[in-house]
Amino acid sequence: MQNQLIKVHPNDNVAVALVNLKSGQQINFENQMMLTVSDVKAKHKLALEDFEIGTRIIMYGVLVGKASKEIKKGEVLTTENVKHQSDKVEGKNDTFSWTPPDIEKWKKRTFEGYRRPDGQVGTENVWIFFPLVFCENRNIEVLKDVFEKELLTQKTNSHRMLLRSLVNGGSQEPAINEDTTDVFSNIKVKFITHPGGCGSIRQDSESLAKLLAGYVNNPNVAGATVLSLGCQNLQIEIFKDALKAINPNISKPVLIYEQQQMGTVDNMLSTIIKDSYEGIKKANAIQRETFSLSKLRIGLECGGSDGFSGISANPTLGYVSDLLVALNGIAILSEFPELCGVEQELVNRCVDEDSAKKFLSLMKAYEKTVIDAGSGFDMNPSPGNIKDGLITDAMKSAGAAKKGGTSPVVDVLDYGEYITKRGLNLLCTPGNDVESTTAMVGSGANIVLFTTGLGTPTGNPIAPVIKVSSNSELASKMSDIIDVDTGPVIKGEKSIAEMGEALLEYIIDVASGKIESKAVSLNQDDFIPWRRGVSL
Known part of the structure; x- marks a missing residue:
C-alpha cells in the first residue's frame, strides 16, 4: 500500500500528503496515529504539531514560513494561515564536506557528440541565425521561411489539413503528405528573434551581446549568421567584443551583415543566403565522435x-x-x-x-x-x-x-x-x-x-x-x-x-x-x- 504522508527531512514539522486525505481520517505515521482536522489534497502540507501564531515552519530542514494563524496538528497549510519567511544569511557559518556518489559503473560510459576546435563538445550540430536588434526580426523570419522550405523536412501539419477540410465543407479526410528528405542530414538550422538591441538602457544591449555571444560559443553551435541594422545600441563591435571576451581564439564561422551598408533588402538577403548556404554545407560534414x-x-x-x-x-x-x-x-x-x-x-x-x-x-x-x-x-x-x-x-x-x-x-x-x-x-x-x-x-x-x-x-x-x-x-x-x-x-x-x-x-x-x-x-x-x- 502506498504511503499517505512523507516527511522530507528529519527536522521538519510538516509532512506532504502523497494522496488526497479527508478531514477526520486516521493516519499511521512514524509509528503514531494522527487525525486530520481538515481535507488535505495530495501535494499539500499538513502540520505535524500544533502551531501558534509566529511558529517557525520547517521543511527540507530549513525555514520556509511562519504561522500567521493558529494551526492544529493534522491541519492543512494554506496561504491563509502561513506567510513566507526565510533565515537571513551573512556568510559561511559551517564547514562543508562532500561524499560523491558511486560512479564506478559510469566511468567508462561515453556519448556521441560533436567536437569543436576549442575542445568543447556539442550534443547537437546547429547553424543559427539571429539579429542584433529587433528591427531585423522580419528579415530573420524571411530567411527562416526560405531555408526551412528548401533545406528541411516539411512535416505534415495536421491542424492545417483539418482547417483545409473544414473550408471544403468537411467532405473529405485531411490529406496526409509524405515527409521529404532533408537536404543536409547532419546539421540543424535554427532562427532566433528577440525584442532587444535598442530602445532600452545601454546595459541591456551589452547584456544581450553577452548572451548572443554565448550562443555562438555554445558547443552545440557550428556557425552563425548575424544581422545588424547599423544604428542600434547593440553595435557589431560590442557583439564582437563580447564574443572575444568569452573565447579570444574562436574559429567558428560567424557571418555578420549590416543592412544600412548593403542597400536593398533583396541584395542583402541574396548575399546572406549564398554565404550561409556554403557555411551550412561545410558544417554538415562534421560527424559525431565518442567522448566521456x-x-x-x-x-x-x-x-x-x-x-x-x-x-x-x-x-x-x-x-x-x-x-x-x-x-x-x-x-x-x-x-x-x-x-x-x-x-x-x-x-x-x-x-x-x-x-x-x-x-x-x-x-x-x-x-x-x-x-x-x-x-x-x-x-x-x-x-x-x-x-x-x-x-x-x-x-x-x-x-x-x-x-x-x-x-x-x-x-x-x-x-x-x-x-x-x-x-x-x-x-x-x-x-x-x-x-x-x-x-x-x-x-x-x-x-x-x-x-x-x-x-x-x-x-x-x-x-x-x-x-x-x-x-x-x-x-x-x-x-x-x-x-x-x-x-x-x-x-x-x-x-x-x-x-x-x-x-x-x-x-x-x-x-x-x-x-x-x-x-x-x-x-x-x-x-x-x-x-x-x-x-x-
Missing part, C-alpha cells in the same frame, strides 16, 4: 512546479548532477529568486570565500531591484504553484534547490557569464522558465533538464530540453511533452538513485542523437533574454 561523460554540461531547470517536484523530480536531477560532477562534468543551477531561503546551505557549499560573497551580493542586489519595484521574492509562487501545494517562496525554493544535488559550488556566475570551471556552477537568472533556460544555454549548457509538475512545453533553439515530470498523472495526461516520469518515486516503486540512473541513461541517448527529446520534436524553440530590470 565529462563533456556533458547540464542546465538544471524547473517550471510549472507542484508539491511533488521537490521530493521526486528535483532530487532526481540533483542525483544526476552529483553523478556528472563526480565524473568531472558540469552542472548549472540558476533561478536565483528560487534559491531564497536556502542561501546558507549554498554559501557553505561554495569552495572559496569570493564565490560565497559574490552569490550573496547578487542575491541581495536582485532582491533590492524587486523590492524597489514594489514586489518581493515572496511573490514568486505562481497561482499554479500555490494551487498544487507550493504556498511560500521559501518552500518553493527549498524544493527547487534540490536540483543542484549536494556537491560543492565551484563558481558563481552573473547573467551572461560563460562557464569556465568543472563542477556545480550557480548562475544568476530570473525564475521565469524561458528566461532562465535561455541564460543557461548562453552560459554553455549543451543539454537542459527541466522538471515540471503541472506541465510546460518550454524548449530551446540549440540545446535539447529533457522534460521530467514529478508525477505519473502528468506524464500520462501530457505525454506529448514529457520525456521521463519520476512518479515511481512518489509511489514508492523506485528510489531517487534508481530514478537518477535511469535519467542519466536517457540523457546519454539524447546527447548521442539516438533519442529526440519531445521539445525538439515539437520545434519548441523558445528564446527570451532577461532585461535586467525586474523579472520573476
Whole structure:
C-alpha cells in the first residue's frame, strides 16, 4: 500500500500528503496515529504539531514560513494561515564536506557528440541565425521561411489539413503528405528573434551581446549568421567584443551583415543566403565522435512546479548532477529568486570565500531591484504553484534547490557569464522558465533538464530540453511533452538513485542523437533574454 504522508527531512514539522486525505481520517505515521482536522489534497502540507501564531515552519530542514494563524496538528497549510519567511544569511557559518556518489559503473560510459576546435563538445550540430536588434526580426523570419522550405523536412501539419477540410465543407479526410528528405542530414538550422538591441538602457544591449555571444560559443553551435541594422545600441563591435571576451581564439564561422551598408533588402538577403548556404554545407560534414561523460554540461531547470517536484523530480536531477560532477562534468543551477531561503546551505557549499560573497551580493542586489519595484521574492509562487501545494517562496525554493544535488559550488556566475570551471556552477537568472533556460544555454549548457509538475512545453533553439515530470498523472495526461516520469518515486516503486540512473541513461541517448527529446520534436524553440530590470 502506498504511503499517505512523507516527511522530507528529519527536522521538519510538516509532512506532504502523497494522496488526497479527508478531514477526520486516521493516519499511521512514524509509528503514531494522527487525525486530520481538515481535507488535505495530495501535494499539500499538513502540520505535524500544533502551531501558534509566529511558529517557525520547517521543511527540507530549513525555514520556509511562519504561522500567521493558529494551526492544529493534522491541519492543512494554506496561504491563509502561513506567510513566507526565510533565515537571513551573512556568510559561511559551517564547514562543508562532500561524499560523491558511486560512479564506478559510469566511468567508462561515453556519448556521441560533436567536437569543436576549442575542445568543447556539442550534443547537437546547429547553424543559427539571429539579429542584433529587433528591427531585423522580419528579415530573420524571411530567411527562416526560405531555408526551412528548401533545406528541411516539411512535416505534415495536421491542424492545417483539418482547417483545409473544414473550408471544403468537411467532405473529405485531411490529406496526409509524405515527409521529404532533408537536404543536409547532419546539421540543424535554427532562427532566433528577440525584442532587444535598442530602445532600452545601454546595459541591456551589452547584456544581450553577452548572451548572443554565448550562443555562438555554445558547443552545440557550428556557425552563425548575424544581422545588424547599423544604428542600434547593440553595435557589431560590442557583439564582437563580447564574443572575444568569452573565447579570444574562436574559429567558428560567424557571418555578420549590416543592412544600412548593403542597400536593398533583396541584395542583402541574396548575399546572406549564398554565404550561409556554403557555411551550412561545410558544417554538415562534421560527424559525431565518442567522448566521456565529462563533456556533458547540464542546465538544471524547473517550471510549472507542484508539491511533488521537490521530493521526486528535483532530487532526481540533483542525483544526476552529483553523478556528472563526480565524473568531472558540469552542472548549472540558476533561478536565483528560487534559491531564497536556502542561501546558507549554498554559501557553505561554495569552495572559496569570493564565490560565497559574490552569490550573496547578487542575491541581495536582485532582491533590492524587486523590492524597489514594489514586489518581493515572496511573490514568486505562481497561482499554479500555490494551487498544487507550493504556498511560500521559501518552500518553493527549498524544493527547487534540490536540483543542484549536494556537491560543492565551484563558481558563481552573473547573467551572461560563460562557464569556465568543472563542477556545480550557480548562475544568476530570473525564475521565469524561458528566461532562465535561455541564460543557461548562453552560459554553455549543451543539454537542459527541466522538471515540471503541472506541465510546460518550454524548449530551446540549440540545446535539447529533457522534460521530467514529478508525477505519473502528468506524464500520462501530457505525454506529448514529457520525456521521463519520476512518479515511481512518489509511489514508492523506485528510489531517487534508481530514478537518477535511469535519467542519466536517457540523457546519454539524447546527447548521442539516438533519442529526440519531445521539445525538439515539437520545434519548441523558445528564446527570451532577461532585461535586467525586474523579472520573476
